[in-house]
Every structure is written in C-alpha cells, then in structure tokens.
Amino acid sequence: MTPPPASHDSYGALHDAHYDSEGDQPLVRPYAMTGGRTRPRYQLAIEALVSTTADPAHLATLLPEHQRICHLCREVKSVAEVSALLQMPLGVARILVADLAEAGMVAIHQPGNGEAGGTPDVTLLERVLSGLRKL
Amino acid sequence: MVAGGFGVGKTTFVGAVSEINPLRTEAVMTSASAGIDDLTHTGDKTTTTVAMDFGRITLDQDLILYLFGTPGQDRFWFMWDDLVRGAIGAVVLVDTRRLADCFPAVDYFENSGLPFVIALNGFDGHQPYTPDEVREALQIGPDTPIITTDARHRGDAKSALITLVEHALMARLK
Ligand SMILES: Nc1nc2c(ncn2[C@@H]2O[C@H](COP(=O)(O)OP(=O)(O)O)[C@@H](O)[C@H]2O)c(=O)[nH]1
Ligand SMILES: [Mg+2]
Numbered sequence: 162m163t164p165p166p167a168s169h170d171s172y173g174a175l176h177d178a179h180y181d182s183e184g185d186q187p188l189v190r191p192y193a194m195t196g197g198r199t200r201p202r203y204q205l206a207i208e209a210l211v212s213t214t215a216d217p218a219h220l221a222t223l224l225p226e227h228q229r230i231c232h233l234c235r236e237v238k239s240v241a242e243v244s245a246l247l248q249m250p251l252g253v254a255r256i257l258v259a260d261l262a263e264a265g266m267v268a269i270h271q272p273g274n275g276e277a278g279g280t281p282d283v284t285l286l287e288r289v290l291s292g293l294r295k296l
Numbered sequence: 297m298v299a300g301g302f303g304v305g306k307t308t309f310v311g312a313v314s315e316i317n318p319l320r321t322e323a324v325m326t327s328a329s330a331g332i333d334d335l336t337h338t339g340d341k342t343t344t345t346v347a348m349d350f351g352r353i354t355l356d357q358d359l360i361l362y363l364f365g366t367p368g369q370d371r372f373w374f375m376w377d378d379l380v381r382g383a384i385g386a387v388v389l390v391d392t393r394r395l396a397d398c399f400p401a402v403d404y405f406e407n408s409g410l411p412f413v414i415a416l417n418g419f420d421g422h423q424p425y426t427p428d429e430v431r432e433a434l435q436i437g438p439d440t441p442i443i444t445t446d447a448r449h450r451g452d453a454k455s456a457l458i459t460l461v462e463h464a465l466m467a468r469l470k
Contacts, residue, residue: 207379241319280381288359296313
C-alpha cells in the first residue's frame with residue numbers, strides 16, 4: 162500500500178522529452194539529478210513502488226537484470242511485481258532494485274518517509290476508503 | 297493481507313477484486329543445516345521456497361492497493377512479519393466447516409495489533425453458522441467485524457475490503 166509522490170509526473174515529462182528531442186538537445190540525466198544517493202538504509206518494502214528515472218540511452222551499460230527492471234518500471238511497479246514478472250525471488254528483486262536506486266536509475270516511493278512499511282496514517286486510510294467505495 | 301487456512305479461498309478473493317490476474321512471488325528461506333560447525337559441510341543449507349499470490353487495485357492516479365494472500369503455514373511467519381509492517385490490515389477468510397484452520401491467523405493478528413476482519417466464506421452458498429456463533433467459538437472481541445462473503449464475487453470482496461479499512465480507520469481514531 163504505497164502512494165507515489167507527485168514527482169511521478171516529472172518522470173513522465175522527462176521520458177516524453179527524451180523522445181521528442183530526437184537527441185539533438187543534451188538532457189540532464191535523471192541519475193545525475195539524484196546523484197550520489199546512497200543505498201537505502203531500510204529494507205525495501207515488498208509493496209514499495211519503483212519507477213524508472215534512467216535515461217533510456219544509458220540503459221545499455223547496465224547489467225541485463227538491471228536493464229529488465231528499468232524497462233519494466235517505466236510504468237510504476239511494486240517490488241513484488243518486479244519479483245513476479247521477472248521471475249526472480251523476492252530477495253533478489255530487493256537487492257537489484259536497491260542497486261538501481263543507489264545509482265539513481267529508479268525512484269522508490271513508499272509511505273512513511275523512507276521507513277519501510279510505516280503504519281498507514283489516517284489520511285491515507287481515508288483515501289483508500291474513498292477509492293474502494295468508488296470502484 | 298488476505299489470510300486463512302489452505303484452500304479457504306485467499307487466491308480466489310484476491311483474483312475477484314484485483315485488476316490484474318493474481319501474480320506469484322517467491323521468497324527463498326535459507327537456513328544452515330545442523331552440522332554448521334563442520335567446515336567440510338558449510339555448503340549444506342536447507343532452502344524453502346514460500347510462494348505468495350498477490351493482486352493490485354489502482355484506486356487513484358497515485359494510489360495503488362496491493363492484496364497479498366499470505367502463505368498459510370505457521371512456519372512462514374517471517375513472510376507475514378515482512379508484510380505486516382506496511383499493511384492496512386487483514387481479511388481472515390474462514391471456512392466454518394474447518395474453523396480451526398483460521399486459529400493461527402487470528403492469533404497472529406491479535407498479537408501483532410494489525411486490524412483484521414473475519415470473513416466467513418460460504419462455500420456453495422452455505423453459511424451454516426451465524427457471525428455471532430463464530431464470534432463465540434473463536435472468542436473474538438466485539439470490536440472485530442465478522443462478515444459473510446463469497447470470495448468469488450467482486451462485490452463481496454470489495455465490501456469486505458471496505459469493512460476492513462473502516463475498521464482500521466476506527467482503530468486509528470480511537
Ligand atoms: N463454492 C465455492 N468455492 C470456492 C469459494 N472460494 C474459493 N473456492 C474454491 O476453493 C478452492 C480453493 O480456493 P483458493 O482461492 O485457491 O484457496 P487458497 O488456498 O486459500 O488460496 C478453489 O477451487 C476455489 O475455486 C467459494 O466462495 N465458494
Ligand atoms: Mg492460494
């Protein structure tokens with residue numbers, strides 16, 4: 162149960178910009194903007210959301226498993242989905258996603274300001290409730 | 297979390313409300329074998345794979361609810377401990393013909409303090425016991441909702457989830 166912050170939109174914008182620019186304009190690589198982020202101190206929550214921030218042109222330099230995760234997470238996915246869809250054990254998915262986060266290739270969204278699996282607060286519960294009622 | 301004994305309808309429940317077909321993730325548990333201090337046998341490890349089904353519901357543009365069907369066996373508590381941290385709560389599915397199957401889950405959630413609701417999954421449309429009879433039999437406090445459900449039906453699964461989140465909200469506001 163994880164709400165990604167609004168910065169998810171900026172990923173979409175960057176992504177579109179890349180394809181629109183046809184490479185004639187040098188773009189700031191997203192990883193440079195988040196550069197030097199350290200490995201998360203926390204263990205990634207199984208429901209933590211992952212979205213790719215890496216410049217597609219940069220992906221070729223990554224290990225194949227890292228590339229597959231970056232491709233998959235162009236649409237936001239949980240760590241659980243990374244594990245299931247790429248058929249790797251949960252623990253392996255966690256490590257690979259943490260590697261990518263450290264390198265600034267993916268953004269992680271989990272509630273509780275980075276504390277893995279903080280208890281959902283009242284505002285979040287209210288949003289979930291109204292979301293369920295609208296289904 | 298969606299919990300309960302083997303074959304009680306956890307995966308069915310998840311599939312009924314999920315926007316994707318339930319996916320399966322596997323966790324590998326490794327533990328060193330008995331002869332751990334014998335260096336010639338350091339390679340000896342027993343590994344157990346725990347499979348867990350889950351689904352997702354996009355509730356809003358930036359809000360996704362994940363439903364995890366927890367592996368039923370008691371020895372996989374480590375998996376539950378992992379899930380319980382970020383969880384809103386649990387739906388404990390109960391087949392009243394096999395009431396004892398839900399004891400471990402009920403004990404676990406009572407101890408962990410995670411809000412939970414009991415959902416009686418009426419196989420073949422039968423609900424042989426009333427919620428009150430089940431409350432009595434399970435010694436469940438009056439605050440914990442007990443509802444009837446059909447895990448195969450989206451509307452039923454959805455209202456079980458609504459009952460759970462309302463209950464979790466009440467617990468937080470207390
Ligand atoms: N008749 C009936 N069958 C159900 C119901 N819920 C689940 N089942 C069936 O019971 C079997 C076990 O369900 P499953 O979801 O795999 O149980 P799990 O082990 O808890 O995940 C499956 O064959 C389901 O189709 C129900 O409400 N009514
Ligand atoms: Mg199942």
